[in-house]
Amino acid sequence: MNVVLSRDSQVRAMENTVTNAERYFGQFCSLLASYTRKTARLRDKADQLVKQLMDFANTENPELRATMKDFAEDLAKVQDYRQAEVERLEAKVISPLKLYGAQIKQTRADIKKCKRVQNNEIKQLEKLEKLRQKSPSDRQMISQAETSAQRASVDTNRSTHHLAETVDAFQEQKLKDLRRIFSDFVTIEMVFHAKAVEVYSSAFRTLESYDLERDLQDFRAKMHGTYGHSEARPLTDTSPSLSVPWPLASQSVPSTTAHQGKDEEESEADSVEEIPLEDLKGQQQGRRD
Amino acid sequence: MNVVLSRDSQVRAMENTVTNAERYFGQFCSLLASYTRKTARLRDKADQLVKQLMDFANTENPELRATMKDFAEDLAKVQDYRQAEVERLEAKVISPLKLYGAQIKQTRADIKKCKRVQNNEIKQLEKLEKLRQKSPSDRQMISQAETSAQRASVDTNRSTHHLAETVDAFQEQKLKDLRRIFSDFVTIEMVFHAKAVEVYSSAFRTLESYDLERDLQDFRAKMHGTYGHSEARPLTDTSPSLSVPWPLASQSVPSTTAHQGKDEEESEADSVEEIPLEDLKGQQQGRRD
16 A cells, blocks of 8 residues: 555544544534523523412412412522523533534644645655656756655654644543533433422422412402402392482492403403414424334 | 492402403413423424434444443433423413413303493492482382382392302312412423433443543554554655655545535534524523522
8 A cells, every 4th residue: 555645544534533523512512502592491481480470479368379489489499400500511511512613623723734744745756756757867856856755755754643643632532521521411410300309399298288278268258358248138138228329339330340441351361372382282293203 | 338339349359369360370371381392492402412412423433332322312211201291291281271261261251241230230229319319209210210220239149149159169270270280280390300310310320331441442443444554654664665656646635635625624613613602691691699
């Protein structure tokens, strides 16, 4: 096998190693950054739910209020852990993967330099060959060209050797980083999920211990309080009052009715029904079975 | 307290109960549907990562290939559990919350009907009052109006009583559903997170057992195989071959160089660096401290 061809295929193999690393590490980096962003969005959505649960709790009776607040606080805790997950993924997974961009650029520059040196050797050898064919008797010129070709060959050997060492170190670093980065990824995820299990267990107990009967009694007491002594009585009992001049109650009644207008009613009812669950179903299509 | 005013405030209290439920259940439904969609997107992104890990595994030496495939399979398993989470959230959390739309509409219609009956009573009472002032001597007219007002009052009492029962049942159902839906939410999340911990523990062991040294030896053997006998030798050893006519190696070299063009190099390097992590940071701003 010709030594120049051998060196060429050697450089090509090294180039493939770097190109491959570049391609896949780039993909890993971009996908994991996107995964982290989507995790952040999930956290944002859950934070909104926490807020609504808190608001809702404040409109309810003490029993349900306490339960809902505890539950919302647990849900908020999970989001705090999710936030820690996001920050750790950024620092220990995405940042190191991003550093690969710089490292790969440097190795690529080394390969380019090595190729330039290789090409120079080829040029010198071609020049020498031409001289030998055109002026086989010009010993001085041929001797000069031989010296140049020899020098170029020494340069190529040195450069290829240096590149082999660089790529070897690059590969070793790549394997170490790969193991470390994905181990960190798994650890970060594992810690988050373990914390979530812990917090949700507490949330489950909170919901289990909610005393619905007591809450319902509160509600009934409150409704009766609002009714005053308004046990549904037949009109005959109250008919004497009819002879008393009717106060201007009618003025206050329509204003209440107007406040609970039809538009408001309908738009709220719609908001419950307009949830675009179709989107979700669409996303599930094409899922592997 | 006037009985008509009392009935009015009773209906208003019931209306508030329903309006409140409508508002918050609508919010819970829409936020949880969005939470579920975002979970589905996270699953999609992780599925893409699984695919890339598999592709990458196939380009590597046996040791890393096996490790990466095992890791990718574990990551895929987590996504299968996430898919189950999405389906369960849809069936046991979002669907029941959506059913509230219909239930609330029915209760709202009952309230409207009750208000119409109340307004009719008020109208009859006003009519009666006017008659008493304008034609206090027209006993027959007054007597008729009194009968109408009495009938209207009986209707209102019956309707208000019926509404109180409806709203009581509505509230009981609301509390039961609330507890069940959020308990289901917590259970679904808990099961998912527990499964994720389990699978990631296995993934962690996979990565821990990866034999990096063996892999590196494979790499070196492969590189040396590619080099052939190309231990970096000084040119003096090979110089005799220089006198042999130089083959047309220069023709094959440029074609390889052209394949690894500059554009391809730069666009791949860019893809590693262009990860828009700023988005992620932006999302984290405004996060509670």
